[in-house]
Amino acid sequence: MADTQPTADSSFTDGAWIDVIRKMDETYSELLKYQVELEEKNSALEAMRAFMESVLGSMTDVLIACNLSNRIVQTNAALVRQTGTPASKLIGMLVADLFIETDRERLSNMLFAAAANAKTQRLELSIQGSNSAELLDIHAAPRIDPRGRVVGIVLIGRPVGELRRAYLELNNAHGTLVRTQEQLVHSEKMASLGRLVSGVAHEINNPISFVYGNAHALERYVGRLEAYFDKVQAGAPREELIEARQTLKIDRAVANLRSAVAGALEGAERVRDIVESLRRFSAEGNGETQLFDLVAITRTALTWVVKAHEPRIHVAVTAPEKLLVEGRGGHIQQVVMNVIQNACDSMEGKESGEIAVEITATQDEAILRIADEGPGISPEALLKLFDPFFTTKPVGKGMGLGLSISYKIVKEHRGMLTAVNKSSGGAMFEIRLPLSWQGGEAER
Ligand SMILES: Nc1ncnc2c1ncn2[C@@H]1O[C@H](COP(=O)(O)OP(=O)(O)OP(=O)(O)O)[C@@H](O)[C@H]1O
Ligand SMILES: [Mg+2]
DSSP states (O other): OTTTSOOTTTTOOHHHHHHHHHHHHHHHHHHHHHHHHHHHHHHHHHHHHHHHHHHHHHOSSEEEEEETTOBEEEEOHHHHHHHOOOHHHHTTSBGGGGBOGGGHHHHHHHHHHHHHHTOOEEEEEEEEOSSSEEEEEEEEEEEEOTTSOEEEEEEEEEEOHHHHHHHHHHHHHHHHHHHHHHHHHHHHHHHHHHHHHHHHHHHHHHHHHHHHHHHHHHHHHHHHHHHHHHHHHTTOOHHHHHHHHHHTTHHHHHHHHHHHHHHHHHHHHHHHHHHHHHHHHHHHTSSOOEEEEHHHHHHHHHIIIIITTOTTEEEEEEOOSOOEEEEOHHHHHHHHHHHHHHHHHHTTTOSOEEEEEEEEEOSSEEEEEEEOOSOOOOHHHHHHTTSTTOOOSOTTTOOSOHHHHHHHHHHHTTOEEEEEEOTTSSEEEEEEEESSOOOOSOOO
């Protein structure tokens, strides 16, 4: 060392020394600058690391980064919570050891596919927790380095147990709702059946009492005629027979006999007609489409709903004698009955009122309008009129299903059911039906 030491008088001039010192100064100050920069970078890195840690820590999804040997290199607090194993122990573990044994093969296939295809894979697998296994929805994505090479896999797992439970509960609630709705629709059907039955009972009552009265009269006449013929048979003298004829009012009996028979027949025919229309009602309601007379159906509905129950309500019908429409007559009759029932209900409490029914037809459409003299429909009610369970009637009076069922039936016929308020007050419902069947399932 001593021989290489330069000496002032041999190789270094003063100027050279000054140069060296200046260089050393520069180098020192550059070093200082680098150190400051390094410290700045270091603290930025530290901040970034803390930020990443807080993000990873607050994730509820499980995060596992592993290398190509499928060993864990990074994870987050969610996995620590899930497995009950500290992070320090998790790092370096084989990722497969986290999962339940039966899922391990599927996991390694997924890891292999993610690395080989450089594409995200997805599976539902269960991680072994400290107490029980938890099913996770796992996404496995390849981890790529800055040069584009796959250096490992990142797994993100979302617990699906909660979701499943929530879904099951929702599904159960939905099932209960559907069943309740079915029950309500059923009781609505029972209610309209009840209305129908009482309408029919009332309708049949008249002709039956007519038949009954006439049959009684006939019985009386028969009794008198028998008494008279007994006398004839016994060979009673002419004077006695003339007297008996007067006292037994035989002439009147004979004269009334025909009208009593005619009356009984008329009543029986009326009953037969009612039974016939009932039979048609049930036959046409069974899903078969056929030609039915909209006018007849409407008149029957008016009789059953209004005339049988509401004598204070006047009915005015403007209609052709007959209007044949193709479809399900029984169903349409139900629609007409629902609308007429609503019209009656709208005038409840009024001393009198009128339901005006008009039936017309275009070339390819039948139009049935039913107008009442009730208060009309409020703007809010107009918006929800055809919604199931929308009703403004008190509990027990209406269920709010009449119009929604009617709407569905008319839709099935590819027709239209609409409601407006008349300028003169009251509501008017319009049912439009194609004359020929083009229907099918209702659009929901
Ligand atoms: N002609 C009408 N005038 C005024 N409001 C009406 C008329 N028709 C229907 N509405 C209103 O529409 C609502 C729904 O009618 P919808 O026939 O669907 O059910 P509802 O008559 O209340 O009960 P349900 O028919 O099940 O016995 C009625 O509660 C009523 O507020
Ligand atoms: Mg109704």
